Amino acid sequence: MRNTITHPGADELVYEIREIVEVANQIKALGQSIIWENIGDPVAKGETIPSWIKEYVAEALKEDSTYGYSPTKGLLATREYIAKERNLEGGIQITADDILFFNGLGDAIAKIYEHLHPAARVIGPNPAYPTHSSAEAAHADSPHYTYSLDPRSGWQPDLAELERKIKENPHIAGILIVNPDNPTGFVYPPEILKKIVAIAKEYKLFIVSDEIYSNLVYQGTPYCKLAAVIGDVPAIAMRGISKEFPWPGGRCGWIEFYNRDKDEDFDRYCKSLIDAKMLEVCSTTLPQRLIPTVMSDARYYPYLAERNKRYQARADVAAKILADVPGLIVHKPQGAFYMTAVFKDGVLKGNQTLPIANEKVDELVKKLVATDIKLDKQFVYYLLGSTGLCVVPLMGGFNSTFYGVRITLLEPHEETFVKNVTLLAQSVRTYLE
Ligand SMILES: Cc1ncc(COP(=O)(O)O)c(C=O)c1O
Numbered sequence: 001m002r003n004t005i006t007h008p009g010a011d012e013l014v015y016e017i018r019e020i021v022e023v024a025n026q027i028k029a030l031g032q033s034i035i036w037e038n039i040g041d042p043v044a045k046g047e048t049i050p051s052w053i054k055e056y057v058a059e060a061l062k063e064d065s066t067y068g069y070s071p072t073k074g075l076l077a078t079r080e081y082i083a084k085e086r087n088l089e090g091g092i093q094i095t096a097d098d099i100l101f102f103n104g105l106g107d108a109i110a111k112i113y114e115h116l117h118p119a120a121r122v123i124g125p126n127p128a129y130p131t132h133s134s135a136e137a138a139h140a141d142s143p144h145y146t147y148s149l150d151p152r153s154g155w156q157p158d159l160a161e162l163e164r165k166i167k168e169n170p171h172i173a174g175i176l177i178v179n180p181d182n183p184t185g186f187v188y189p190p191e192i193l194k195k196i197v198a199i200a201k202e203y204k205l206f207i208v209s210d211e212i213y214s215n216l217v218y219q220g221t222p223y224c225k226l227a228a229v230i231g232d233v234p235a236i237a238m239r240g241i242s243k244e245f246p247w248p249g250g251r252c253g254w255i256e257f258y259n260r261d262k263d264e265d266f267d268r269y270c271k272s273l274i275d276a277k278m279l280e281v282c283s284t285t286l287p288q289r290l291i292p293t294v295m296s297d298a299r300y301y302p303y304l305a306e307r308n309k310r311y312q313a314r315a316d317v318a319a320k321i322l323a324d325v326p327g328l329i330v331h332k333p334q335g336a337f338y339m340t341a342v343f344k345d346g347v348l349k350g351n352q353t354l355p356i357a358n359e360k361v362d363e364l365v366k367k368l369v370a371t372d373i374k375l376d377k378q379f380v381y382y383l384l385g386s387t388g389l390c391v392v393p394l395m396g397g398f399n400s401t402f403y404g405v406r407i408t409l410l411e412p413h414e415e416t417f418v419k420n421v422t423l424l425a426q427s428v429r430t431y432l433e
Contacts, residue, residue, distance in 0.1 A: 009138035016397030045410035074101030091228035105253035124176035127398035155186035185333020252287035
């Protein structure tokens with residue numbers, strides 16, 4: 001090229017959750033069957049969509065308007081429905097104008113960082129959902145700033161570290177939380193949320209709260225959305241239907257602006273997000289059309305409660321099996337459908353292996369681990385070669401300073417789930433021996 005055409009932040013774009021699939025497919029081609037435990041797609045893992053939801057979709061498809069563009073911000077009736085539901089929960093009150101639809105939250109996440117001032121940074125959790133951390137790092141062409149969710153204290157956020165980093169880095173303009181969290185399943189207690197809001201207020205920051213799993217919180221865990229505690233601090237909350245309906249292929253999510261009127265610069269930034277969407281015309285129409293119909297159906301919340309009960313049961317079983325493994329730290333998730341096991345300091349050495357029966361797979365894995373890879377990724381490759389179990393390494397996959405792996409709680413059959421987690425537990429034992 002006459003001039004360099006690659007964006008300077010291009011190397012920050014890493015999505016291990018899908019990149020691991022390429023390696024798994026190479027291993028599969030050599031004869032090892034794969035157990036996909038890497039991706040948070042309930043449909044891919046065999047979740048069946050309730051027939052009453054499918055009937056609503058089929059009916060909506062008969063309306064010509066569902067084939068057309070929608071208004072840039074999203075269908076008015078849907079935004080009005082969402083605003084009304086939001087306001088009934090108490091906390092901050094919004095209108096349909098405070099809502100902007102996207103083609104999935106992936107699209108929303110890309111846009112919110114792309115349109116931030118190049119020098120403005122958003123600090124996020126460690127471990128981090130990589131779409132946020134990568135997009136934020138790419139926008140600034142610099143590694144993502146993080147505060148720790150501490151595996152030694154049940155994944156509680158280290159608020160002292162958060163505040164120290166905010167003080168030290170005047171470029172930090174916002175705080176990201178993912179609540180419930182991916183990959184840890186941690187749910188921010190309301191009093192911690194209030195403290196984060198207080199920090200944001202003190203340092204004049206805005207908050208981004210990814211709440212895509214907000215209706216997937218397990219029984220017994222107190223939960224509140226950011227809206228309940230935000231007060232007068234500028235913020236963006238993110239929601240979607242990929243995990244709830246679940247309809248990840250519908251590519252439909254939305255953001256809610258809180259307190260646009262409290263800060264001129266925040267207001268302009270929100271306008272720039274709406275203007276950017278206007279250049280694209282709009283987001284997907286059909287799923288938007290279905291949101292009020294599906295969510296107001298009396299079967300919706302009982303259906304979610306059933307699913308949450310299943311994920312909670314999976315979490316209990318997995319925690320029981322993995323807690324006994326020396327060298328691992330695990331905490332029972334409180335929401336979403338993931339669980340993260342962290343390797344204790346110093347247990348991964350770099351010379352550990354697992355037996356691989358298939359010679360060609362063994363050769364491939366040895367070749368892969370001979371490159372400069374992180375210690376948890378090395379374990380993940382051996383696990384793949386030895387058992388076919390495909391999980392995501394924490395350090396590379398979730399921009400983390402901890403070594404570990406993430407599994408999902410999505411397996412519909414309990415026996416298969418127990419078998420898979422037991423396989424993971426046995427493999428860690430053998431690997432660390
Ligand atoms: C925390 C979080 N936010 C956003 C997304 C992206 O969701 P969407 O399917 O709406 O793009 C995911 C997907 O796994 C997620 O885990």
